[in-house]
Amino acid sequence: MRSVTFFDGSGWRAGVVEAVDGRARLRDDVPSTEFAPLDGVIVGGFTDHHVHLQLVDHAQLAGSRLGRVVDLGGDPDALRTLAAHERPVRVEFAGAFLTAPGGYPSDRSWAPKGAVREIADADAAAEAVAEMAAAGASRLKVTSNSAAGPVLPDVLFRTVVGLAADHGLPVVAHAEGPGEAQRVARLGAALLAHAPFTERLDDEEIARQTASVSWISTLAIHDGPVQEIAVDNVRRFHAAGGTVRYGTDLGNGPMPVDLNPREVAALRKAGLDTIALLRALDPVDPLDPDAVLLLLPRATPASADPLDARPLTPADLKV
Template sequence: MPGDPFALRELLGPDAALCRRAITGEHGVSLPPFTDHHVHLHLIDERALAPGGIAAVLDLGGDPVALAQRPADAIPRVAYAGAFLTAPGGYPAGRPWAPPQIVREITDASTHPGVPGGAATAVDEQASFGASVIKIALNSTTGPIPDADALAAIVATARERGLPVVAHAEGEGMPQLAAEAGADAFAHTPFSGYVGRAFIAHAVAAGQVWISTLAIPDDPDAAESARVNLAGFAAAGGRVLYGTDLGNGDRPVGVIAEEVTALDRAGVRGAALIAAMADPWPAAAPPSGVTTFVPGDPPTHLDEVAEWLRGATVVPSEELIHDEC
């Protein structure tokens, strides 16, 4: 098979390797297992994730009881936030796709456990069902958002439980509000206007992670704002995670070519693109025993990488024979 292993690593990162499948003899490239950092499993057929190239997911809004009942060692490996935490009547309460089981409306800013409708109560519930992160809904475009006291209580309680806070920040000033409250991650790259260099510098210094979802906004202005914001964040050294908001709209399950292409256009290219897709956050390590495999000849130029990744699938690591010394 054509391909220089050293050039391949320069293009796709240090873990890229030429290989073949032992059973079929099919040649291709092995990469670390990919994670989609923004999915909603109750809205998709997850059986297609691994064949489509996704070995792990972060569910950012689902029923904590159902999620806690999943086998821990299955592929795709699933980390989750559990329910959205929101204001009474706030996003996404009442949406057809958001049953009551996936929403907790915070009516009391109490940091004491067991208070009905309390901020700490909601965080503790998600933690008790095995949540790896806590998700806050800050969408001022469609309804109320948690007030300052409730927001502070949610973040403080999550900190005490050792759980990162992921913010859905939508609407004027919402990314700034989330950042000031201490959010560790954005569920979507900020798209409600340009955030500016000072905001980006603060986000990078604070160690924030931004989940891409660049292919989601329908509005061209919002899509361009997200692209420019992510390009600035990535260029400044920010930690970018591949995420698609899978379940939002009718799209194929697996690697989403439009998202990969959008990341590439935002300057997250080549090895940086693979790193964003293979980052195991919030887990400390990627799923064991599986590998991303892309059949056929490897790309030879950065412009080819995004389209080439359409062919990605997940295979057992033991099935691959590396063709390099």
């Protein structure tokens, strides 16, 4: 048994860690002076809030530094099966992309079979929302990409938001095209699947969104001027008190099935320091007996770098 400092998702606390049935487990007991301190700090496995598991080798999640992933677009039946069986990483999902008839990504070859529901009217919206809820979705994904095709009109978008709320589900919106990030926020989206990248939002819009919308970063999927726009938006949104969540759009091109150094670097560029970065990474509760525990060797709360993290093992607890 060792004394340790751990991150509880908000700040740093003291506890003890021990080996139980071949696994390291954390308790928030007051450490005894008899326990040797662990050389480093502990966090729960990180969360990637934007992945597409059907587009990657999800078996690689085991042994990664991710403790939870949120799939934002795929076949709901396939995702329900993954969520039931994937361990130790927890899988949450939105189910199918909900889009306008002919809207993004209905014409994309990468979209898995069964991954898109085209919403023509309120009846189709009710059917699709009920289907995702029955599959076990924890949120809904609505695409509003005017750069790639038609989008849901305001009234129908609001209808989807209302139906989702009836099932206790927040709406995550893919907003792309001039004015779309502003529009979906106004219509009730709770999260943006991508930090706004089409255009620089003015400070008034930034202030409005901090009150009602969280942004999932996905900064590293962009290059050049588009990334500069996204990073600038995130910098001002974060500085204004907005909630930023780490997300990579895993499956959108080559990237590690793990913590992504390019995304972490982009978040730092946007002004998220050590504690803000850890909060954006939204680690699972390390006190949960089933949680993935990560060790940041030789780190302190002031120097903790998520990229140094590795899975904690019973061998680390030997004195």
